[in-house]
Amino acid sequence: MRKLLLLLFAFVLVSCSKTYDPLSGKEVFTLLPTSEEIKIGQMYVPLAVDENDGRYPDKEVQQYIKNLGEKIARHTPRKLNYQFYLVNTQAVNAFALPGGFIFVNRGLILTLDKEDELAGVIAHELAHVNARHHARFLEKVYGMNILLSIAGIFAYQSKYGDILMNFGKIGAQLISLKWSRDQEKEADRLGVRFAYDAGYDPRGLLDTFKIFKKLGKVKQPEWLLTHPLPDTRIKEVKQLIKQLDLSKKLIKDSPQFHRIKAKLEKTKPSFDLYYKAKEKVAKDKKLAALELLDKSLEIYPENNASLTLKAFILLSEDKFEEGTQLAVKAASLDDMYFKPHFFAGYGYFKLKKYSKSVKFLERAKDLIPNFPDVYYFLGRDYEELGKVQKAVENYQKALKLTDGKRGWEKDAKKRLSRLLGY
Known part of the structure; x- marks a missing residue:
């Protein structure tokens, strides 16, 4: 002891x-x-x-x-x-x-x-x-x-x-x-x-x-x-x-604060519509959500949250070209925003533009490294590009991280077995 x-x-x-x-x-x-x-x-x-x-x-x-x-x-x-x-x-x-x-x-x-x-x-x-x-x-x-x-x-x-x-x-x-x-x-x-x-x-x-x-x-x-x-x-x-000397000159306010706040107030209606659209998506009312998002983007075309949510809806409806373009725009507005990078990568995969898909999915992986779907679609991309070892690595990671409810697990296992020669 x-x-x-x-x-x-x-x-x-x-x-x-x-x-x-x-x-x-x-x-x-x-x-x-x-x-x-x-x-x-x-x-x-x-x-x-x-x-x-x-x-x-x-x-x-x-x-x-x-x-x-x-x-x-x-x-x-x-x-x-x-x-x-x-x-x-x-x-x-x-x-x-x-x-x-x-x-x-x-x-x-x-x-x-x-x-x-x-x-x-x-x-x-x-x-x-x-x-x-x-x-x-x-x-x-x-x-x-x-x-x-x-x-x-x-x-x-x-x-x-x-x-x-x-x-x-x-x-x-x-x-x-x-x-x-x-x-x-x-x-x-x-x-x-x-x-x-x-x-x-x-x-x-x-x-x-x-x-x-x-x-x-x-x-x-x-x-x-x-x-x-x-x-x-x-x-x-x-x-x-x-306990502090409050008689000295201290900053209480600035014109810049109010200019910045005015900018946020101007775009607030756009974000309000975005949150209403999120509620509609949660209730599976995608058409109503799209209408709200269109209004949101009319008010503020650079609303990256609305662009991302609209991209998600369009991709889920198999409108891959438009959905991917919106995701790419949202990703360009914020290179630290995971969702649009993943959606852009997924969209390019569906459009069979595998190299472009890899670019966005690799960035998505760097941003948030524990999302299993990223690894699965990277595996698919690399397999299509003939990069077997990278495909194997990504399929393995996808299967390691999945909760078993993603829908692609059976396909990933099958592809992995084939690539490893089982």
Whole structure:
């Protein structure tokens, strides 16, 4: 037993990485070093984009979020390559992934009134990253196996690791983490400071809380589901702000915030129609959905969410030429959006344009590596192109990942057996 404990202790020491806590400056040990934390966060960015209906397809809007985020991030102790995205979803929320990837929802900006409110929310999300809350969650849930899991993430193209099988599960956990009272308290303390140091009025966060509380009487904003807001928390934030010098010049608002919000308000009817169309598709009312999507695209032709959903409907109705063209357009608007890349690859496969299909399906695989249909159709493409080994590899992965309900399993097994000479 003594030898076993010594071996276990040695394994823990080897597994741990020595680093410095940027908040305290103290030397600490972690199972998840910063470099690996960043890789994990980066791995899940496309999943977060896909789950939130793609990135908003406007360069000025994206640049505004990037500039605002970076302005605040410069005043955080963790010096990471922070990335900021505005996603299409109407949900009133913002969230972060480990390693410094911050997402702001379209619905959040439409709900806020001033730039200091948005700055307060972004600063709060940056605080979660700086306090390593995501990393600590991964360490707690996955323990020492996290090191093996990380290796599995980046070996998925040649191996089947548990991390690939659990890719979606881990991603869902990271995207919708519910923070503890202590974590929220720490994020409030740091976020107020980050916003203030960046020149923003920290009372903007309190104004945001008031908006969320008011909304909660009708429908609970998603931000409150993952960031609980008891009255004690509001009182504590007020006390934090009282300790700051509020007499100096602080940014409350900007014309640019209102210009960006006006852009989102102008396209809001297009996205409203998109969500109505999604409801129709869920009820198998595809014709009604198409009518709504046509109206949506008349209002905003670059609505990549509507383009993607329309492509899906047309492809499901065997209208491969038109459906593929729409998917290609949506993919060109957002190269991190999984669905249109998969739909374009599927469409080109149906049109027997196998090389073009491979291009989009390989990109789809890079974005979200655990979707079995991608591997099946890649197998079909490579088989048609005479690349037997690649066809075999993709059929094997498809069968490894499938839940058995995709409809192509029998065909994949048959083709794999034939190619392997069974």
